[in-house]
Amino acid sequence: MSALTDLTLAEAARLLAAKKVSATELTQAHVDAIEALASLNAFIVTTPERALADAKRADGRIAAGEAGPLEGIPLAIKDLFCTAGIQTTAASRILGGFVPPYESTVSANLWRDGAVCLGKTNLDEFAMGSSNTTSAYGNVVNPWKRRGDNRDLVPGGSSGGSAAAVAARLCLGATATDTGGSIRQPAAFTGTVGIKPTYGRCSRWGIVAFASSLDQAGPMARTVEDCAILLRSMAGHDPKDSTSADIAVPDFAAALGHGVKGLRIGVPKEYRLEGLSPEIAALWEQGIAWLKEAGCTIHEIGLPHAKYALPAYYIVAPAEASSNLARYDGVRFGLRVPGDSLDAQYEATRGEGFGAEVRRRIMIGTYVLSAGYYDAYYLKAQKVRALIARDFDVAWESVDAILTPATPNAAFAIGENQDDPVTMYLNDIFTVTANLAGLPGIAVPAGLDASGLPLGLQVIGRAFDEETVFRVGRAIEQAAGFTAMPQLRAGA
């Protein structure tokens, strides 16, 4: 059993195609693993019957020679993607009992290509958080432990359930979403690979919205190649999402073979933050050295407005969220807490339905959009955003990709960083710029910290040039030879 759950997605696909493994046994191994490691709380809903039915159908199609590119591959879906007939909660009480009658475009694309649905993974409520502790369904436990310390660590967030499930070998890959770092930070915290594609690459239709101008779906898996395979299925133009790009989806995995020789890699000097941990700084230097050895040239670049990215992000994202979450009012779906008047019903429903972090961001967002503050906050933040995008445009004149740390630190313990929201928000410091500029960014595991926890490097690329991002990510992956495994995993 451990052998099947340890396979990469690409290996499993080859074995399935060669009929050396059946989708049913592969799926059963993952269903068993999910059950065995339920203590991770990685899933809000598991769908073993659906998974085995999907697998049976996949075996039939493989036998008939009609297999899709993901035929029989067991995947987990972040519970922010609406799944027809399967409860979708966004990890919020306010969506309690909500079963969508429709399927998100991204998940529908995966089922179209033959993937098997294992269930819905846990997340920070409405994808707001960096620790997965804001979920109404309880926190997710990181499969990794500090050496000699049995305390539970956070898997990162908001896609913590997907990250933990991938790391613990509960699935071969998972969908995730990234608004300010929600794919890349948990990937870094769990020693997995996650890519936030270019804004517009994947349809947002059917994904519960957090901040519409920043939200983007992407895959998490254990290798760069696996992410490349998954993204090809997830991506594509969708007329139902006006912001989805009508641009052809390349064969990302095929690009991996092109290597990185001659690529110009930018290293932004502004990212050498004051107080950057020596471990992270060393990892970054290591990454630079690896890419140099692989034939890249290294160039120091300036992203002069990057230092304003985090505050700008924490204005734009809550502003959009405060509006996007207005629909959860108890009138048409989800939780309703009755009141004597319409206003009383709103207050009771939203007061009980939303957790503290969501309420905080709705209040921040409402404030920054309100009369008299709009210009000082929202408008200013949009200007900063435009300047950040311009910084990158300038950078692309001299480099092909940018290398940065993925996070300022490794996974922290549950309960740490809880006192001050700003400390928590700092987790996004290296990732938010890519969201604000709409650029693709990948997090790849590159080493371990002194306590044995994984650390990741981030590669940012040009808009719609995920191919280069994957190539550089693959070069880091190969050079790092990251083989460490989490303590809590299937078969361990």
Next chain:
Amino acid sequence: MTYTLEGTTGTWEVVVGLEVHAQVISQSKLFSGAATAFGAEPNTQVSFVDAAFPGMLPVINGECVAQAVRTGLGLNAQINLESRFDRKNYFYADLPAGYQISQYQHPIVGTGVVTIDLADGTTKEIGITRLHLEQDAGKSLHDQHPTKSYIDLNRAGVALMEIVSEPDIRSPEEAGAYLTKLRQILRYLGTCDGNMEEGSMRADVNVSVRKAGEAYRTRCEVKNVNSIRFVMQAVEAEARRQIAVWEEGGEVAQETRLFDSARGTTRSMRSKEHAHDYRYFPDPDLLPLVLDAGWVESLKAKLPELPDAKAARFMRDYGLPAYDARVLVAEQATADFYEAVAIGRDAKLAANWMMGDFFAALNRTGRTIADSPVSAANLGKLIDLIADATINGRIAKEVFEAMVETGDDPTAIVDAKGLRQVTDTGAIDAAVAEVLARNADKVAEYRSGKDKLFGFFVGQVMKAMAGKGNPALVNDVLRKQLG
């Protein structure tokens, strides 16, 4: 002629601007594929987008955009090739998303102008500030349950055009004339049916008063007035109220009011919500709306002839007076009907028939142009029968009534009833001779200078001929015989 109101402190001028919400004629809603037909069972025309389900996204309906552009062109307005959609945030049970998608800072249509026609025959230009596209909300039904409100989302998401005028209107009459002309233009364009009873056109009326030469004083907005007559009444009622407030030494507070049509007064809207801060911001689910100049040109090329242009053409081509032209172009169908009657005939005679007996018959029978019992072809034939002297004007009225009754061809009616006019001079000679013989005393009076009696003789002769005598010939013969 300036409209003013007399107060105790002197003469007041009224300043009015109108915001008209016009429901766009389209098969589906502004951002969803749900149908827009009026009168369907509640909540049967609602998509998941309209109901703001999680993860649903708006996609702009190109036909609604085209309709807004056509309307802008019809209002002689600037078409903005780039516009933007914003979210207007507020909570209400019939607003599913908690925001209305509207155009706040960058509307699709900019400044334009509408020429209104006033009763004294003059015209006036009313400026258009802007036209923007927005979603309608659903409907709250408060009378279906003792404690709860019911929500019908059929209307939620239907496209509206908000057409904002400059504060150029100075009287109830001008307000009425503006709405009348605006509705005419929308109907000609086919962009809004202008049906105020069904709510597909509603007006918010901004009213203030001032003394001559003053700057604008504080205005109040009278919301959702749903007929032209009520708008005119609301202007006067609100103006009188404000004058009273000012003259009593008070201060008019800027507020939203409602028009109570039963009492003919306005009253402050007891806001079911609190002071709104709509927190407008660009809708991140939608890209800026960018129009191709060539596409706008192609819509312009296909615009129908609008009422003002049509009236000018009727005056020029058919020699109609302004009043006639205006009446005949009020509705596209009337204008088309008129042209079908008038072309190749005496256009003024055709206009007289339309505006006289024809409209009267429609009124009397409760019919419209569309289901008129008298077709344009038949009314044309009737005029032909007059022109070629088959019947005279008096008989024509009788034939017309028969046409209203039966819908028959006038020629057939004339033949069936034997109404052809008599042009045989022998018969007329005989009838005249008989009338003169019977009225020898009147003949003597006439000959001694009482010219007015000529009309009497004409009447007698026509009567003797059962109305069928050719009037010109009867006149000729009478003159000859009376010497």
